[in-house]
Amino acid sequence: MCGIFGYIGQNTNIELGLNALKRLEYRGYDSAGAAWFNDEKKEIFYIKKTGRIKSLEEEINKSVFPKIGNPFIFHTRWASHGGITDANAHPHYDCHKNIFLVHNGIVENYRVLKQRLSEEGHKFYSDTDTEIIAHLIEKFFKGNLEEAVMSALKLIEGTYALVVISQKDPNKIVAARKSSPLLIGVGEKENILASDASAVIGRTKKVVYLNDDEVAVLTPNDFNIFNLDNIKKEKVIDEIDWDLEEAQKGGYKHFMLKEIMEEPEAIQNAILGRLIEDDGNVKLGGLDSVESRLRNIEKLFLIGCGTASFASQVGEYMIEEYAGIPCEFDIGSELRYRKPILDKKTAAIFVSQSGETADTLATLKEFKNKGLLTLGITNVVGSSQARETDAGVYTRSGPEIAVASTKAFIGQLTTLILFTVYLGRQREMSLVMGKRIVSELVKLPDLANQILKTDSEIRRLAEKYKKYHNFFFIGRKYNYPIALEGALKLKEISYLHAEGTAGGELKHGPLALIDENVPTIAICPSDSVYEKMISNIQEIKARKGLVLAIATEGNEEIKKIVDDVIYIPKTLEMLTPILTTIPLHLFAYHIADLLGRDIDKPKNLAKSVTIE
Ligand code: G6P
Numbered sequence: 001m002c003g004i005f006g007y008i009g010q011n012t013n014i015e016l017g018l019n020a021l022k023r024l025e026y027r028g029y030d031s032a033g034a035a036w037f038n039d040e041k042k043e044i045f046y047i048k049k050t051g052r053i054k055s056l057e058e059e060i061n062k063s064v065f066p067k068i069g070n071p072f073i074f075h076t077r078w079a080s081h082g083g084i085t086d087a088n089a090h091p092h093y094d095c096h097k098n099i100f101l102v103h104n105g106i107v108e109n110y111r112v113l114k115q116r117l118s119e120e121g122h123k124f125y126s127d128t129d130t131e132i133i134a135h136l137i138e139k140f141f142k143g144n145l146e147e148a149v150m151s152a153l154k155l156i157e158g159t160y161a162l163v164v165i166s167q168k169d170p171n172k173i174v175a176a177r178k179s180s181p182l183l184i185g186v187g188e189k190e191n192i193l194a195s196d197a198s199a200v201i202g203r204t205k206k207v208v209y210l211n212d213d214e215v216a217v218l219t220p221n222d223f224n225i226f227n228l229d230n231i232k233k234e235k236v237i238d239e240i241d242w243d244l245e246e247a248q249k250g251g252y253k254h255f256m257l258k259e260i261m262e263e264p265e266a267i268q269n270a271i272l273g274r275l276i277e278d279d280g281n282v283k284l285g286g287l288d289s290v291e292s293r294l295r296n297i298e299k300l301f302l303i304g305c306g307t308a309s310f311a312s313q314v315g316e317y318m319i320e321e322y323a324g325i326p327c328e329f330d331i332g333s334e335l336r337y338r339k340p341i342l343d344k345k346t347a348a349i350f351v352s353q354s355g356e357t358a359d360t361l362a363t364l365k366e367f368k369n370k371g372l373l374t375l376g377i378t379n380v381v382g383s384s385q386a387r388e389t390d391a392g393v394y395t396r397s398g399p400e401i402a403v404a405s406t407k408a409f410i411g412q413l414t415t416l417i418l419f420t421v422y423l424g425r426q427r428e429m430s431l432v433m434g435k436r437i438v439s440e441l442v443k444l445p446d447l448a449n450q451i452l453k454t455d456s457e458i459r460r461l462a463e464k465y466k467k468y469h470n471f472f473f474i475g476r477k478y479n480y481p482i483a484l485e486g487a488l489k490l491k492e493i494s495y496l497h498a499e500g501t502a503g504g505e506l507k508h509g510p511l512a513l514i515d516e517n518v519p520t521i522a523i524c525p526s527d528s529v530y531e532k533m534i535s536n537i538q539e540i541k542a543r544k545g546l547v548l549a550i551a552t553e554g555n556e557e558i559k560k561i562v563d564d565v566i567y568i569p570k571t572l573e574m575l576t577p578i579l580t581t582i583p584l585h586l587f588a589y590h591i592a593d594l595l596g597r598d599i600d601k602p603k604n605l606a607k608s609v610t611i612e
Helices: 015-022 055-060 111-118 130-140 145-153 254-260 261-270 285-295 307-323 358-369 384-390 406-428 429-452 453-464 477-494 503-507 530-541 573-594
Strands: 003-009 032-039 043-050 072-077 097-103 160-166 173-179 183-186 191-194 206-209 213-218 223-229 299-304 327-331 346-352 374-379 391-394 472-476 498-503 520-523 547-552 565-568
Touching: 003 015, 003 097, 003 160, 003 173, 003 213, 015 032, 015 055, 015 072, 032 055, 043 055, 055 191, 072 097, 072 160, 097 130, 111 130, 130 145, 130 160, 145 160, 145 173, 145 213, 160 183, 160 477, 173 191, 191 213, 206 307, 254 261, 254 573, 261 429, 261 573, 285 374, 285 391, 285 406, 299 358, 307 346, 307 406, 307 477, 307 547, 307 573, 346 358, 346 406, 358 374, 358 384, 374 384, 374 406, 384 391, 391 406, 406 429, 406 573, 429 573, 453 565, 453 573, 472 477, 472 503, 472 530, 477 498, 477 573, 498 503, 503 530, 520 573, 530 547, 547 573, 565 573
Parallel strands: 299 327, 299 346, 346 374, 374 391, 472 498, 472 520, 520 547, 547 565
Antiparallel strands: 003 072, 003 191, 032 043, 032 072, 097 160, 160 173, 173 213, 183 191, 183 206, 213 223
C-alpha cells in the first residue's frame, strides 16, 4: 500500500517526482521521502519526512541541496515494521550512503539477516525491515548494482517491490518485484518505475508489468529485464487506457461522492457487450479458455477481503440459488489458514478491486499450487490477481481513488450476476429465467440513477442521524452482506460505531443494545424475506429503537412502522443488493461529510492492503 516512483531520463527537476507521488496519495501513507543523484556533486541527496507529501515538499524546498538530479526515487510509506518516524521513512541506505532504495512489502527473515549483518559490522539507523536490503546490497556490491541486488534478493524471504540507485553505479535504476506491484512506464528518452499506473499516466501510457522474481535495469533510453540469475527476459509493452482526467474528482467535493455517482456507470460498464438477451445468456470472453472446465466444477469458493468479501458473499447466495453449484464464501485472511476440502472439481473466484490485496493473493497462490481452477473478478487491469488467475472477468469500474470502495463494489456485484447467469446457463437455468435476469440487468443502470436522484433526501436523513454514535444495520439473505457493507462503510469514513448483522441474529445478542440512542438501518425490500424483516423491525420498535428502512417503492405500509424510509425501485430479488447498496453508500458519505471527516483518506486505512 506504499507508493513508489522512480525516474531516469531527460528531466532533472525532482519536482516531477513530488507530483507523481501526489497521484499515489490515495493509497494511504504516513510518511514520504526522496533521494536523487546530483551529477555535478556526484552525490545522492535525500530527505525523509513523516506526514503528508506537502511536508516533504517543504523540507526539500527549505534544504540547501541542489534540487536537480537524475535518477531519482520517491516513496510514500505506510508503517509496518517500526514506528512512524523520519528515520523509518524511505529511502533507506547502506553504511556508506552509496546505495539508496525504496521498498514496498515485508522482509520476513529480517531479524536473522540483521543479526548477521550487525556481526559483520554493518550499522543500522532505523527499525525497519527494509534497511536490511540496503546493507545486503552493500555487502555484495562490486561496482555493478544489478548484480549486487540479485545476490541480495536471493537471501531475502518475503515480498518486495524494490527500486534502487547507487552513486557508484549512477546511470541506472535497478528494480525488482515479488508479490508487490511494480511497473515500468516506458517514455520518450525516459523510463519510470511506479507501484501504480496512476503515477505514470500523464507522462506515458506504455507500461511493462514486472512479474515475481524479475529484476529490471532502467537507463534513460532503455530497459532490460532479468531473472535473479541474470538471464535476460523478453517483455511485452502494454498500453493503459486510463487518462489523468478520469482519475480526478470531476467537480465533486470528494472522490468518494464522485465514485458513488458513477455507480450506474459501473453497472453499465460491467454489462456492456456482455449480454445476449435472446439467449438469456452472457458472453464473458475472459472465461473462453476455461469454459469446458467450468462445466464440470462441482464446488466453488468465493474469496475477497473487506468490501470485496461482501460481494463474494452475495455471489455465494446467487450462484448457489441460480446456478445450483455448492458455494462457499470466505475472507482471504481466514481461508488461507484453514484446510478446506478441495478436489480437482473445485474452482475459486477471487474478488478484488485492486487485484493486489495480500491475503486474497496468498489464498490464490495456495489454490493454484493445489492445481485448482482459479478465476478473478478484478478491477485493475494487469494487477497481480488478474495475471495470476487462470481466467477472469474485469469489472471495468475505472480507477477508484477514495480509500473506501464504492463503485468497484457495484461492479463486483454486477459481474457476479454475470457469472451466475454464465454458470447457471451451463447447467439447469432455464431460458426463461436467463432472459428475465438479463432483461432486468439492462434496466439496472436507470434504476440506479433514480436512487441517486434521492441524494438530497438522504443528506437530510444524514443530518438527522449524524448525532448518534452507534448504529445497527440489518438485512437477510441477499441483503445480509449489504448490511455488513453499510455498517463497514459508515464506520470507516465517519468513525462512528456501526455493526452489521443478519436480521435473524438480532435476538441472539444485538437486541440488548437497542434503545432510543441506537438507530437501526433495516434493509427490507419486498422480497422473500420481507415478512421476517418486518418482525425484526417490530422487535426493535418495541424497544424504542429508531429505524430507517430501505424499502421498495410502493410499500406504503412500512411508513407506519418505521421512522424514516428510503425507497428503491423494484427489481428481481437477486439484483436488489445493487440497489440497496447505493443509498447506504450515500448515507455513510453524507454523515461523514457533515461530521467533517477526511472522507477520501480515512485515518489508519489504506486503499490497497498489500501486506498480510
Ligand atoms: C481495503 C480497502 C477496501 C477494500 C479492501 C479490499 O481495506 O480500504 O475498500 O474493500 O481493501 O480491497 P480489494 O482491492 O481487494 O478489493
